[in-house]
């Protein structure tokens with residue numbers, strides 16, 4: 001089997017890493033540039049979509065979220081589309097734990113002060129502990145469970161939101177999407193872990209910021225458009241919420257003139273919350289497993305279309 005490794009992966013890391021992993025695990029691999037024909041390959045491993053990918057029999061997206069892929073059109077063609085769920089619980093769980101700890105223990109502010117050689121102690125009531133604080137995890141799949149597990153370990157109370165009223169280990173109360181305002185009302189942290197869909201676009205807007213506590217923090221590790229970014233800026237400026245940890249942004253890269261860059265109580269990361277030095281292996285293993293299934297005549301895992 002011959003894999004094309006699409007250079008759109010360079011948006012996140014060196015595509016050669018994936019190519020080397022696939023070669024080491026039995027798949028011939030070639031890096032292909034955007035716009036190149038991929039008709040001769042058995043699979044294209046890619047970060048993003050482009051029209052030429054429909055030439056291939058199988059396209060594997062290295063992301064869990066496939067909101068930027070025209071999934072309806074894949075369903076109408078002979079090109080199979082698979083994605084990469086199930087590999088982000090630890091990375092995102094730790095990223096969110098890190099953001100929550102920083103806000104509580106004020107580490108981001110002391111790091112800012114360090115750049116000014118400033119021995120500056122924040123007001124006595126600025127610091128708090130995560131223990132006994134409540135986090136509301138919106139979306140209780142791979143990401144949400146990874147966040148809930150670590151929040152539990154830090155002594156936090158966890159509530160969550162999902163479409164199906166199915167209990168989740170370590171989550172005290174599971175709310176349905178219609179009860180989002182109730183779910184977030186008492187939380188010190190609201191963590192977004194949902195896919196971007198018609199239902200979740202702008203699910204956090206002015207009403208939700210008003211429903212949140214004034215001392216609450218929003219953490220978005222999902223997709224930028226899940227949050228109404230103008231409403232977020234208003235909420236930060238008016239004091240409707242205390243701050244935000246943002247790994248996902250409406251426009252990526254976040255424009256240099258975005259007012260979010262200058263906010264003291266905003267921690268910004270450039271959509272790296274899931275990255276780790278073994279991401280190429282995690283994603284490569286999914287491709288190898290499906291290649292083996294095809295060779296055995298079995299149906300593929302993680303099919304989107």
Ligand code: NDP
Pocket residue numbers: 064065066085086088092138139140141142143144161162163164165177193194195196197199200221222223247248271272273274275
């Ligand atoms: P999963 O499919 O495992 O989980 C999604 C969860 O969202 C499910 O619990 C689902 O509910 C819930 N959900 C879906 N729609 C709604 C809704 N309208 N209201 C409330 N809950 C809803 O996905 P993952 O956890 O793997 O990933 C989630 C998203 O996070 C991805 O689609 C991607 O966009 C983003 N992501 C971001 C990363 C980053 O680098 N920052 C890394 C990986 C993913 P139910 O269980 O009831 O179906």
Ligand code: 7N6
Pocket residue numbers: 012062063064065066088274275
């Ligand atoms: C890291 C992207 C996803 O949807 O956006 C994330 O999986 C992770 C390559």
